[in-house]
Amino acid sequence: MALLEIQGVTRRFGxxxxxxxxxxxxxxxxxxxxxxxxxxxxxxxxxxxxxFDLPDAGRIVLDGEDLKDRPPEARxxxxxxxxxxxFPHMTVEGNVAFPLQMAKTPSSEIPAKIAAALEDVRLQGxxxxxxxELSGGQKQRVAIARALVTHPTMLLLDEPLAALDAKLREExxxxxxxMQKDVGITFVYVTHDQTEALALSHRIAVMNKGRVEQxxxxxxxxxxxxxxxxxxxxxxxxxxxxxxAGNTNGVVTVDARGLGPVRVLAQSKLASGGAGTIALRxxxxxxxxxxxxxxxDNHYRGTVAELLYMxxxxxxxxxxxxxxxxxxxxxxxxxxxxKFFEVGDLVEMSWPVDxxxxxxx
Amino acid sequence: xxxxxxxxxxxxLVAYAFLYVPLIIVVVYSFNNSRLNAEWVGFTLDWYRQLFxxxxxxxxxxxxxxxxLTASVVSTILGTMAGVAMYRHKTRLLPILVLTPIAIPEILxxxxxxxxxxxxxxxxxxxxxxxxxxxxxxxxxxxxxxARLAGMDESLTEAARDCGATPWNAxxxxxxxxxxxxxxxxxxxxxTLSIDDFVITFFTAGAGTVTLPLAIYSMIKxxxxxxxxxxxxxxxxxxxxxxxxxxxLSPNLFRSD
Amino acid sequence: MPARASxxxxxxxxxxxxLAYLLVFFAAPTLIMVLASxxxxxxxxxxxxxxxxxGKPDLNVESYVRFFTETVYAQVFLKSVGYALITTVSCLVLxxxxxxxxxxxxxxxxxxxxxxxxxxFWSNFLIRVYAWMIILGPNAALARLVNGAxxxxxxxxxxxxxxxxxxxxxxxxxxxxxxVLPLYANLEKHDQALLDAAQDLGANRWQRFWRITFPLSLxxxxxxxxxxxxxxxxxxxxxDILGGPNDTMIGNLIKQQFLETRDWxxxxxxxxxxxxxxxxxxxxxxxxxRRSGGGGGPVRA
Numbered sequence: 031m032a033l034l035e036i037q038g039v040t041r042r043f044g045x046x047x048x049x050x051x052x053x054x055x056x057x058x059x060x061x062x063x064x065x066x067x068x069x070x071x072x073x074x075x076x077x078x079x080x081x082f083d084l085p086d087a088g089r090i091v092l093d094g095e096d097l098k099d100r101p102p103e104a105r106x107x108x109x110x111x112x113x114x115x116x117f118p119h120m121t122v123e124g125n126v127a128f129p130l131q132m133a134k135t136p137s138s139e140i141p142a143k144i145a146a147a148l149e150d151v152r153l154q155g156x157x158x159x160x161x162x163e164l165s166g167g168q169k170q171r172v173a174i175a176r177a178l179v180t181h182p183t184m185l186l187l188d189e190p191l192a193a194l195d196a197k198l199r200e201e202x203x204x205x206x207x208x209m210q211k212d213v214g215i216t217f218v219y220v221t222h223d224q225t226e227a228l229a230l231s232h233r234i235a236v237m238n239k240g241r242v243e244q245x246x247x248x249x250x251x252x253x254x255x256x257x258x259x260x261x262x263x264x265x266x267x268x269x270x271x272x273x274x275a276g277n278t279n280g281v282v283t284v285d286a287r288g289l290g291p292v293r294v295l296a297q298s299k300l301a302s303g304g305a306g307t308i309a310l311r312x313x314x315x316x317x318x319x320x321x322x323x324x325x326x327d328n329h330y331r332g333t334v335a336e337l338l339y340m341x342x343x344x345x346x347x348x349x350x351x352x353x354x355x356x357x358x359x360x361x362x363x364x365x366x367x368x369k370f371f372e373v374g375d376l377v378e379m380s381w382p383v384d385x386x387x388x389x390x391x
Numbered sequence: 392x393x394x395x396x397x398x399x400x401x402x403x404l405v406a407y408a409f410l411y412v413p414l415i416i417v418v419v420y421s422f423n424n425s426r427l428n429a430e431w432v433g434f435t436l437d438w439y440r441q442l443f444x445x446x447x448x449x450x451x452x453x454x455x456x457x458x459x460l461t462a463s464v465v466s467t468i469l470g471t472m473a474g475v476a477m478y479r480h481k482t483r484l485l486p487i488l489v490l491t492p493i494a495i496p497e498i499l500x501x502x503x504x505x506x507x508x509x510x511x512x513x514x515x516x517x518x519x520x521x522x523x524x525x526x527x528x529x530x531x532x533x534x535x536x537x538a539r540l541a542g543m544d545e546s547l548t549e550a551a552r553d554c555g556a557t558p559w560n561a562x563x564x565x566x567x568x569x570x571x572x573x574x575x576x577x578x579x580x581x582x583t584l585s586i587d588d589f590v591i592t593f594f595t596a597g598a599g600t601v602t603l604p605l606a607i608y609s610m611i612k613x614x615x616x617x618x619x620x621x622x623x624x625x626x627x628x629x630x631x632x633x634x635x636x637x638x639x640l641s642p643n644l645f646r647s648d
Numbered sequence: 649m650p651a652r653a654s655x656x657x658x659x660x661x662x663x664x665x666x667l668a669y670l671l672v673f674f675a676a677p678t679l680i681m682v683l684a685s686x687x688x689x690x691x692x693x694x695x696x697x698x699x700x701x702x703g704k705p706d707l708n709v710e711s712y713v714r715f716f717t718e719t720v721y722a723q724v725f726l727k728s729v730g731y732a733l734i735t736t737v738s739c740l741v742l743x744x745x746x747x748x749x750x751x752x753x754x755x756x757x758x759x760x761x762x763x764x765x766x767x768x769f770w771s772n773f774l775i776r777v778y779a780w781m782i783i784l785g786p787n788a789a790l791a792r793l794v795n796g797a798x799x800x801x802x803x804x805x806x807x808x809x810x811x812x813x814x815x816x817x818x819x820x821x822x823x824x825x826x827x828v829l830p831l832y833a834n835l836e837k838h839d840q841a842l843l844d845a846a847q848d849l850g851a852n853r854w855q856r857f858w859r860i861t862f863p864l865s866l867x868x869x870x871x872x873x874x875x876x877x878x879x880x881x882x883x884x885x886x887x888d889i890l891g892g893p894n895d896t897m898i899g900n901l902i903k904q905q906f907l908e909t910r911d912w913x914x915x916x917x918x919x920x921x922x923x924x925x926x927x928x929x930x931x932x933x934x935x936x937x938r939r940s941g942g943g944g945g946p947v948r949a
Contacts, residue, residue: 082549102552103561115550119568128564132555176554402745409742410768410824413779420782427787473666480659488670495926496882498899500674502906502919506684507677510695526673529666558658587772589885594906607774611781611889623775634770638763 031094033058033216034079034184039088041074048074050240051088056184056218061210063219065227066237067263072220075237076186079218080109093183103132107184108177112192114169116161122148122172123157129180147179150213167198174209184216191226203229224264228252236260252311254387261309261389266345268310268357270386274302281327281383284308288354293327296388305391314385315358317346318378319371326380332356334375344369348377414627421620438621448622451606455586458517458602462524463582469525470532470581471574475566477533478540493530500527501594508595515597523595524585531584532577535641539573540566576641579633587630685711685916695912711913715921721901725921728897731812732880735819739827739876740869742820747831747868751838762832769825777889780818784808784890814890819880826879827872834868835861874933878926898922 032055041049049071056062064072077083079090081102090097097105108129116125126144135143148154151171161169170190177185187206191199207230210217221227227234228248235245236259244256255261258269270286277283282296286308294308316322322329332348335355345359358379360370371377424433442448473489476482492500504523508515543566551561567574589604596605603626610619686707687695695706715721750761768776783790791808808814838861846856884899891897898918905915 080553082552101557102549103555103557109550109553111546111550113544113546115544115546117547117550117565128551128556129554132560180555399745399749402742403749406742406746406824407764409821410765413776413783413821414768414771416782417775417779430787430789469666469669472662476659476663476666480663482663482667485663485667485670488674489666492670492674494878494930495923496879496899498882498884498902499919499923500677502902502915503677503681504673505906506695506912506916507673507680510680522673526670529670533666583770587770589773593903604772604774607772607778608885608889611774611778615781619778623772623778627771627775630770630772631767634767635763638759 032056033093034218035089035091036075036079037089037091039075039078039085039090041071041078041083042086047240049078049085052237052240052242053088054235054242054245056216058216059214060232061207061217061219061230063221063227063231063234064237065221065224065234065263067222069239070237071240072222072237073188076109076188076218076220079184080107080186081105106182107186108180108182109186109188110170110173110177110190112189114161114173114190116169116172116176118161120160121157122153122159122161122164125161125172126176126179129176133180143179147175150178150209151175166194167202170194170202178213178215182215184218187217187219189221192221192223199226206230228264236263238263255309255389258307258309258389261307261387266312266357268308268312268315270308270310270354271306274304274306276302282388284388286352286354289330289350289352289356292386293383294386294388295383307389307391308386309389310381310386312345312357312359315356315379315381317348317358317360317371318380319375321378322380327383328385329378329380330356331376331378334371334373334377337369337371337373339369346371346377348379417620418624418627420617421624423617423620426616438617441616441618442621442625445618447601448603448606448618451601451603454517454600455603458521458524459582459585461521462528462585463578465521466525466528466581467532467574467578470529470577471536471570473529473533474536474540474577475562478537489530489533492527493534497527497588497590498594501591504591505594515595516600519595519597520592520600520602523591524588527591528581528584531580532574535573535577535580536570539570539641543569572640576637579637579640583630583633583637586626681916681919684912685920687913689911689913711911711917714914715917721918724896724901725898727895728881728899729925731816731819731897732877734816735823735880736827736873736876738816738820739824740872743824743827743831743872747828747835750828750832751835758836762829765825765828773822773885774889776822777818777886780814780821780890781809784814784817809890810892812892812895815887815895818886818890819883822883822886823876823880826875830871830875831865831868834865834871838864870933870936874930878930881926881929882922 034054034056036052036054036056039049039052040047052071052075064075066072074083078085079097081097081100081104084098092106117128120128123144126147127140130140130143144157145154148157151174153168153171153175156164156168156172161172164172173190174185191202191206194202203226206217219227219230228251231248233245233247234251236243236251238259244251244260246254246256251260252264255264255267261267261269270284270289270292272284272286272289272292275283275285275291277296280295281293284292284294284306286292292308316326321331330350332350334346335349336347338345338347339362341362343359343361345357347355347357349355356379362369364370419431421438422434422436423431424435424437425431470489473485477486477489500523504519504526505515507513508519513519547565547569548561551565552558556564587604588602589608592602592605593608596602601609603622607619607622610616684695686709688706688708688710689695746765750758750765753761782788785791786807786809794808842860842864843856846860851859882899883897884903887895887897887900888903891900898921902915902918902922905911905918909915
């Protein structure tokens with residue numbers, strides 16, 4: 031049985047439905063991320079798990095128990111807030127001791143537990159400092175120490191790294207992964223940053239407008255998006271929409287608008303005439319100056335209309351005869367060359383049938 | 392980068408002088424060896440001596456202190472509750488009841504409370520005055536507390552609850568310590584307002600009860616001696632100290648008007 | 649749901665006590681006063697019994713009729729309005745330079761300067777009135793100066809005390825801080841860049857003030873005007889102590905009715921007229937402030 035079950039939870043604010051009939055099952059010990067753009071309902075859902083808000087419909091069940099009658103202070107979940115929410119009038123020790131005091135831990139045991147918690151977040155010796163004397167990353171770690179000190183069943187993290195600069199954020203991401211592995215507590219993580227979600231999570235739930243679009247491991251979310259929204263939200267993606275023109279042995283030919291026939295592997299039950307979208311990641315396209323010497327499943331010619339030099343890769347946007355711009359990229363792995371093509375170059379793009387993923391309408 | 396505008400500075404200085412000269416005159420004449428507040432004769436502390444041996448005046452001072460302390464304590468408690476209520480919860484009636492006493496002319500409250508007390512056969516005296524003072528002090532405390540809460544990070548209360556604190560514990564260990572300077576400033580303000588109040592006290596004190604302002608009033612109307620100056624000076628000194636302390640505790644005390 | 653019920657309990661535990669207190673000691677007395685205005689005065693003062701001999705409830709509009717028909721009351725009311733208006737305008741004229749100065753001062757001095765404005769307000773009200781008794785007294789320097797200057801022209805000594813002049817000076821004195829604070833709050837937010845731009849476009853000092861600074865400060869002006877006008881309208885102690893027989897304001901009348909004549913219904917009528925006027929004006933000020941403030945339209949050409 032899953033550790034946390036969210037069953038048909040809905041939350042409305044007047045006319046606006048923030049969370050729409052969401053059902054999820056989160057397993058013990060996993061790093062589970064709620065990913066989506068602002069306003070998709072992920073934070074609202076998190077707050078309902080924490081107890082700061084109550085669902086209008088549905089149940090939230092933790093360890094077999096419906097949480098609806100439990101106020102936040104009685105739930106065995108701890109939250110790490112985006113703003114850290116450290117008590118400014120208490121020292122680091124005071125902050126970390128607070129949950130222990132609220133749980134009526136005997137005062138003789140408290141100092142040891144505080145020391146252990148600070149050690150876990152590598153902040154030994156910072157006990158006597160006040161929050162305003164700490165850097166962003168240090169405050170973050172104190173918040174985590176405070177949340178973990180009573181060994182809660184689950185840790186909820188609300189975009190905890192959003193306020194940190196890029197370098198620090200990367201470091202903290204690695205620390206979070208290691209911490210979660212060491213401590214073994216279930217993490218429910220909220221973010222709008224899809225790279226972060228892909229890097230940190232065991233599983234991701236992609237949310238949009240209050241609904242869950244897909245729940246899967248990161249690689250499956252990336253490689254096999256179940257909806258156009260997911261394909262588009264995660265990373266960069268070419269989206270070729272059109273109708274199914276034919277279906278032979280699991281290889282479907284889609285008449286993509288503005289491009290032409292595209293062949294892709296799909297579940298065999300697709301009938302002709304059905305509508306859908308092919309999601310094709312730029313890195314899966316082979317882009318060359320001359321025509322391919324083999325017979326690729328898909329082959330298109332075009333002119334480089336734009337290019338974006340990103341340092342490690344260069345993204346090429348190629349204009350095709352049909353009008354669609356196809357995005358492809360190449361790693362800048364040859365020293366001395368920043369890019370392989372220039373704007374205006376004629377290029378040949380090709381990819382196999384299993385490079386793309388067909389999303390039915 | 393200061394624009395030197397002589398006329399602006401002059402006008403402003405005139406305004407400051409206008410504000411302070413009358414008060415300075417009162418203080419100066421309290422040391423004047425003359426019955427008349429007309430011209431300086433010589434330095435004396437006689438008026439202060441007379442003040443401290445004036446039994447009626449001392450009784451009035453004691454009354455004012457008792458009422459002031461009571462009104463301050465009760466209105467601080469109720470006013471803090473009201474401030475928290477107005478900030479955290481959606482109420483429509485409470486803000487109106489809390490803020491209107493401050494907005495309307497004082498005489499209206501004095502008069503309506505007079506009718507009220509007489510109709511319910513409540514004897515006018517120290518208690519009626521204290522009850523009246525609490526009524527208008529609540530608003531001041533509530534405003535200060537609410538402003539202080541607005542400056543506080545809301546997520547701190549949630550974090551406290553998340554850490555296992557009941558709503559009361561969250562208030563006691565997190566919210567209250569953080570708004571305490573505002574609460575104390577409000578209490579000092581309430582005390583000052585109560586000590587200094589004239590109009591409402593005038594209507595609700597009844598025949599036998601005299602507070603300092605009422606005593607000053609009868610002295611002004613009946614027989615003016617520089618004893619009035621002496622008591623005024625002492626009262627001003629007390630107020631000065633209280634308000635300076637209050638403004639140190641709650642730096643934007645007077646900004647959020 | 650039970651959890652929501654506990655937040656409701658939390659809400660009522662903070663809302664309840666102050667609400668209860670204010671309902672009893674503010675709302676109820678106000679309602680009683682409104683009711684009292686419809687009753688007849690008692691034989692020995694106060695109110696007549698609620699039910700008369702025949703069991704009929706005592707309700708009438710006699711006191712209101714009296715207020716609206718006997719012109720003397722309207723005169724007093726209008727005089728009060730007049731005094732309050734003069735006070736407001738005078739306060740505005742005095743407060744504006746002061747507020748401007750504080751707003752332009754370096755940040756570290758502003759709090760101190762503001763405190764200096766507010767401190768006199770916190771001294772006892774009566775002391776401030778008494779101070780003017782001293783200054784305007786017949787033997788004081790000011791009176792002797794004025795009369796000394798007028799004597800050669802054969803003018804009789806003018807009593808400065810117990811006159812409209814005394815009342816007005818003291819009214820301004822007592823209410824000045826209330827005009828300074830909202831004005832300052834508004835002026836502090838003015839962007840110096842606007843004035844620089846105007847100067848760049850050719851506006852001189854007066855034009856910059858009149859076409860830019862003043863219109864932008866109007867919300868502060870209206871707030872200050874409301875904070876001065878409304879209390880000034882209901883004042884009674886100042887005319888009582890410093891005024892002459894012609895300086896009776898509506899506040900004095902109210903005091904008279906309640907403590908001397910003991911005609912409570914009529915006193916209540918006067919109070920209600922005062923309250924309604926005060927609230928109407930406050931509402932008007934708020935409405936005007938909302939319309940002209942908050943962004944405002946283009947400065948009129």
